Amino acid sequence: MKQKTTFLKSAFIMAALFIAGNNLSAQTLEAHYKFDNSITDETGNWNLTATDEDGSITYEVGQDGTANGAITGFDRADFLSTVANFPISGDASRTMTAWIKLIALTPQTTVVGGGENSPGKKWTFGHQGSKVRAEINGKGMGVGTLELDVWSHIAVVWDKDNSTVRIYQNGELKGSNTTWSTNTTEAPLLIGNDYNANPSDRGFNGAMDDVRIYTGAADDAFIKNIYDTTVLGVNDNVAKTSFNAFPNPVLDRLSFSSDKISSVEIYNILGAKVTSQKVINKSIDMSSLSKGIYMVKCKDADDQNMGTLKAIKE
Ligand SMILES: [Ca+2]
Numbered sequence: 422m423k424q425k426t427t428f429l430k431s432a433f434i435m436a437a438l439f440i441a442g443n444n445l446s447a448q449t450l451e452a453h454y455k456f457d458n459s460i461t462d463e464t465g466n467w468n469l470t471a472t473d474e475d476g477s478i479t480y481e482v483g484q485d486g487t488a489n490g491a492i493t494g495f496d497r498a499d500f501l502s503t504v505a506n507f508p509i510s511g512d513a514s515r516t517m518t519a520w521i522k523l524i525a526l527t528p529q530t531t532v533v534g535g536g537e538n539s540p541g542k543k544w545t546f547g548h549q550g551s552k553v554r555a556e557i558n559g560k561g562m563g564v565g566t567l568e569l570d571v572w573s574h575i576a577v578v579w580d581k582d583n584s585t586v587r588i589y590q591n592g593e594l595k596g597s598n599t600t601w602s603t604n605t606t607e608a609p610l611l612i613g614n615d616y617n618a619n620p621s622d623r624g625f626n627g628a629m630d631d632v633r634i635y636t637g638a639a640d641d642a643f644i645k646n647i648y649d650t651t652v653l654g655v656n657d658n659v660a661k662t663s664f665n666a667f668p669n670p671v672l673d674r675l676s677f678s679s680d681k682i683s684s685v686e687i688y689n690i691l692g693a694k695v696t697s698q699k700v701i702n703k704s705i706d707m708s709s710l711s712k713g714i715y716m717v718k719c720k721d722a723d724d725q726n727m728g729t730l731k732a733i734k735e
């Protein structure tokens with residue numbers, strides 16, 4: 422009887438250790454910035470302070486079509502930061518993901534930065550020209566192909582157990598490197614800038630949405646899942662407006678239920694502006710657009726944003 426109890430106890434401890442081990446290797450969401458008209462952290466722990474010398478920081482239509490759902494106006498002079506030191510430092514595994522839309526293929530800018538300017542002790546995730554880039558000072562890697570004025574999902578993973586850095590674009594692994602080691606200095610988290618440098622050197626230039634920072638190394642499937650679940654859904658409706666558009670799907674003219682809409686800007690699913698139009702007789706002409714999903718940003722006579730509708734062109 423005693424033997425049986427001991428065996429059960431051992432089995433229970435083994436199972437508990439197995440579960441704990443799995444949990445240790447999983448990712449923990451440390452900070453999540455949806456930038457839905459706010460710079461608060463969804464986890465409640467790492468709210469940001471904005472440093473914006475000319476008040477250029479504002480919000481625009483998010484990558485998923487949410488009105489005021491992305492932070493924009495970064496012009497290489499602004500950044501966001503936490504007051505306290507962020508908990509990811511040393512050689513800890515980490516995962517960072519973001520949607521970005523660039524207004525220039527600037528030589529080198531930062532989406533998420535940390536550490537200090539010393540070999541191996543800084544951490545930079547951003548882009549260099551058209552490449553998605555990660556850098557620890559002394560080593561850097563740029564892969565992928567970013568385009569101007571198009572929303573791209575980017576991700577970087579530092580996998581301590583395998584001494585590997587991996588970079589992703591739009592859910593796909595674009596490159597990896599196994600020659601890195603990092604010993605990031607503890608420092609406040611920076612969004613849109615690199616450690617303590619003047620943002621005119623490494624400051625971000627464009628818009629960002631849905632920035633996530635995890636402790637732990639995500640695998641390919643985890644990154645793909647974030648991309649798949651945040652990219653504009655084909656079937657969901659964005660009708661967070663007081664008016665409707667019809668018919669939807671539309672073949673030629675899209676009509677609005679409101680007569681307050683004076684003009685529209687039409688964006689494709691990647692966030693690139695396709696066309697602007699005046700509204701005539703409460704409708705617009707979509708006949709020349711190719712088949713697909715579009716975001717129709719509606720403005721009143723004073724050019725004020727009234728909301729965004731999703732339209733499917735047949
Ligand atoms: Ca500014």
Ligand SMILES: [Ca+2]
Binds near residue numbers: 456483484490491631
């Ligand atoms: Ca958002």
